[in-house]
Amino acid sequence: MIHKKVKHLIMDFQPKSPRMCWLRIRGQFFNYSIINAHAPTEDKSDTEKDAFYDGLRNLYDACPKRDVKLIIGDLNAQIGKEAIIGREAYHQESNGNGKRLIHLAASRNMVIGTTLFPHKDIHKITWRSPDVHHFSQIDRLLIDSRHVSHLMDARTYTCANVDSDHFLILSRIRARISNAKKFYGKKVEKYDYKKMTLLEKQVEYKTNLKEHLQELVINSDDSLYSRWNKITGAIHKTAEETFGKASEKQSNDWFDKECREATEVKNKAYVNMQQ
Numbered sequence: 001m002i003h004k005k006v007k008h009l010i011m012d013f014q015p016k017s018p019r020m021c022w023l024r025i026r027g028q029f030f031n032y033s034i035i036n037a038h039a040p041t042e043d044k045s046d047t048e049k050d051a052f053y054d055g056l057r058n059l060y061d062a063c064p065k066r067d068v069k070l071i072i073g074d075l076n077a078q079i080g081k082e083a084i085i086g087r088e089a090y091h092q093e094s095n096g097n098g099k100r101l102i103h104l105a106a107s108r109n110m111v112i113g114t115t116l117f118p119h120k121d122i123h124k125i126t127w128r129s130p131d132v133h134h135f136s137q138i139d140r141l142l143i144d145s146r147h148v149s150h151l152m153d154a155r156t157y158t159c160a161n162v163d164s165d166h167f168l169i170l171s172r173i174r175a176r177i178s179n180a181k182k183f184y185g186k187k188v189e190k191y192d193y194k195k196m197t198l199l200e201k202q203v204e205y206k207t208n209l210k211e212h213l214q215e216l217v218i219n220s221d222d223s224l225y226s227r228w229n230k231i232t233g234a235i236h237k238t239a240e241e242t243f244g245k246a247s248e249k250q251s252n253d254w255f256d257k258e259c260r261e262a263t264e265v266k267n268k269a270y271v272n273m274q275q
Helices: 004-009 046-062 096-107 145-150 199-215 224-242 257-274
Strands: 010-017 020-025 032-038 068-074 110-112 139-144 151-157 168-173
Touching (some): 046 068, 096 110, 096 139, 110 145, 139 145, 145 151
Antiparallel strands (some): 068 139
């Protein structure tokens, strides 16, 4: 899933297999190749695991060389602190999938981002067993070592209700995505444009605006900037009195009262389960 504000930056998307896909996004300094993968669990056969990691290596090698390459997803890999790569890992020892992932990272000169940042254990675990007594860190984020300085943080947010026994991992990357439509500064005020089409409102606006402009006190020593602010202030004041502010449009019309009540019940149950 990707935010609609940057969907125009999607350069390519390819589902490679039921266990992995590739998304390419245009960036300001580099383009981003994001590989989403779901590795076989520890109890699967070595043949299935070898086939998965061979496919993951091939997909990585197929990405453009200049791209910032990231591998994310449920890799079922426990990284232990005995490895140099896992200084801030949750587990003491690596399991089989963890050793395979370390070998993949070493062979492709990547860094496991979820083991770089010191956090409390509650912010490291990514999976909870059905008995609610056992936790593990198996979801991973890998990034090219030459771009590791772009990665600002990676941690788990257990408070996020994602309807899963996995917890949400959030990472922050320094390099910006280009052409993202952002507005910095004061929020633009919008007036009720539907009332602007009414003839009586148009006449009322002209009359009120004339009165407000006549009430302005403009001195001869006022700068051009000061005069402009006084005039625009009168225009905005008249528009607000005549037309009123436009109500904010709800982005999701389908999210009604019933959906809100159901979400509240679900969130309360989630909090009770965590406690």
